[in-house]
Each structure stands twice: as C-alpha cells, then as structure tokens.
Amino acid sequence: MWLKFGVDEDGTLVSISDVTKGKTSLKCPYCDCKLTAKKGKIKEHHFAHAVETCRPISTGNFPVLPLYDNFNIHLSGKDLKQLKLLWQEYGSKNYFISPDLVSSGLIRAGLLQKNVLTFPPAYEFTNLGKIPVGALSLMLFNEVQEPLLLKNLLKLELAVEHAKHKNAPDLGYRLTDLKLYCAQLKRVLSCTLYFLEIQTNKGILYKIGVTQRPIRKRVAEVEMDLGAHYQSVDIKVLGTWEHRGNVELYFKHRYQDFNHKIGSLTEYYKFNTENAKNVLNDLHQMKPKVLDQNEMDILEEPTTARQK
Structure with a gap:
C-alpha cells in the first residue's frame, strides 16, 4: 500500500494525482515529514518521505478503499x-x-x-x-463494493471512538486513518463517470473517465488532446453517472483487452459495434447512485488532515 495524500500548509489533504513529480511542499499526514511525489512508469504513483519513513508508512498499515484500484482480492x-x-x-x-x-x-x-x-x-x-477476472457486471460490482466501503468507514469511526475512550496513545494515528479514508471516499463520490464515443478520420474510439467539472469542459480537453493525433475529431457523450468515481478503474480492468493507447493517452478503447452496445448496456444497467447520510456528510466536509 502506498501513501496517496500529503498535507499542505493549510492542513488540506492533497492527492498524488494533483501534484507534479518531484519534491513538494507537502508533509506526511502522520509525521509532518516533507514528501516527494513519485510518479514513474513502473510503480503506482505515491508520496515518499524525504528522509526516514515513519512507522505507519513503513508498515503500509493505512486505509485504502476496498476494490477501488486492486482487484486481486489480495490473493497470493x-x-x-x-x-x-x-x-x-x-x-x-x-x-x-x-x-x-x-x-x-x-x-x-x-x-x-x-x-x-x-x-x-x-x-x-x-x-x-x-472481480479478479473482470467478469462481474458494473451493476453487480457496485453491489459488492458499496457495502464494503461503508463497512470500512464504520470500522475506522469505531476505532477512533475506542481510542478516545481509552485515551490511547495512537489516537492521532486513528484520526489520520479516518481522515485519509474519508478523503479517498470523498474523491470518488464527487466525481461523475462519463463515456464518450469519438469519431475520428481513422475510425471510432471510446473513452471512459471521471471529472469533477462540467462535462463540456472535459470534452473540450479531450478534443484538444486528440487533435494532435487525428485530423478530425467529433465527440458524442453517450452517458454520465454522478457519484460513480468508484467504477472507473474497475471498468478499465474489466475491458482491458480493448484498451487502445494513443501516444501517452491511455483511457481510450476500440470496440466493434456489438461490443460497444454491450459496454453501454453494462454502464446503463448501473442504478443511479443515491447518497446516504454518511456519504452526504463526507461530501460536505472540508478535506483536512487531523488536528494537532
């Protein structure tokens, strides 16, 4: 497990996805050590300590969203x-x-x-x-993952309450665990999943992705990205799904055999007509995400690190 968040000078948790690689001004949410963003092509992107790694990070014993970016169920x-x-x-x-x-x-x-x-x-x-073999539909994937997301949240909240009651010395760690988990959960809940059909002068492509901004702005960026590779680009939005940021990486896992890399762009796919129809049906079978009170509270809370 890798550290995916650092803390800025305002106490806000910042994702590894939102920084460039190299030295940063961010600090470890557990020990306040300066962090370096490791964003190579082999290992998963993560933060590393500028000096000796603290205990929580060295053990990798901090919370991650279940079935979000690891679909091997921790099998040997x-x-x-x-x-x-x-x-x-x-x-x-x-x-x-x-x-x-x-x-x-x-x-x-x-x-x-x-x-x-x-x-x-x-x-x-x-x-x-x-799930490890990518055979579960997106609808059923949500039915498996969503209870696990909330179960882990409850476990972390109970661990904090227990540490407070016992005045335990690791209360700070427990609070940080909870904050990191909530930050990850907030990130996926605040995203809208989108699926695009892209007609180019060389054929039809499809793209999956997530955004926290209006979809028209994301489409404009996609058009600009592809303009460097194709003479003509015409984009059609086939669907958007609010609060479904949790699905993006499983979609990539499920349909990895159809992935079509374009230079450094990796979220594009080539489907034939029948496959495209099946994929769109897979997406549309997902039930609209209805937020419960815990999830609404997480979306409304500022993404801050633990108080010192």
Missing part, C-alpha cells in the same frame, strides 16, 4: 493463477467445479462457493470471485 500469486484458470475452463462456460480442483484459499476468501443442489456437491464462482 498461486491462488490468483488458479482462479483465472478455473474461470477460463469452468466459470466462463457456466460449468460447475469439482472439489478436488479447488484450493482452500479461494474458499476462505469467498471467491468460490459450494452449490449444494448439485450431486455430487460442486463449486461455483461468487460475485466477489468474478
């Missing part, structure tokens, strides 16, 4: 490989899986479940198990 390499083989040979064909092919790790992780109606009993993929 061996279990992940087995899961993908089982999907290819059985799950994708709706075949049941013999118990002697199933490892205990996949069962404990909740990725496979026994179907007691078969004789002899056999196993099948759960919705959670379909």
